[in-house]
Amino acid sequence: MGLYKYVTNRTLKNKAGEEKGKIKVLVPNNSDTAQVEYVCPECGFSEHKEQEWKRPFVVKCGKCGVSMKIPKLKDEIKREKKAAKKAAGA
Numbered sequence: 001m002g003l004y005k006y007v008t009n010r011t012l013k014n015k016a017g018e019e020k021g022k023i024k025v026l027v028p029n030n031s032d033t034a035q036v037e038y039v040c041p042e043c044g045f046s047e048h049k050e051q052e053w054k055r056p057f058v059v060k061c062g063k064c065g066v067s068m069k070i071p072k073l074k075d076e077i078k079r080e081k082k083a084a085k086k087a088a089g090a
């Protein structure tokens, strides 16, 4: 059994589609406060902060204000499959 009810570790793409940022979110079992660590994909600012855990979960960059969303894993996989199909076909 883990200590966390939600854990994720994602890379974040900037508006140019480059994987420049990352985000890590931990939500302890006994808490609704998410512990967030991120590197902003737009400006490179990195920070550790805590904020209320809710869906959809959006973290704002403390420097440039860009919104970093964490898509649900299922949606993300779907999108990646679609993109792979597109790349394979054409």
Ligand SMILES: [Zn+2]
Residues within 6 Å of the ligand: 040, 041, 042, 043, 044, 045, 061, 062, 063, 064, 065, 066
């Ligand atoms: Zn930023």
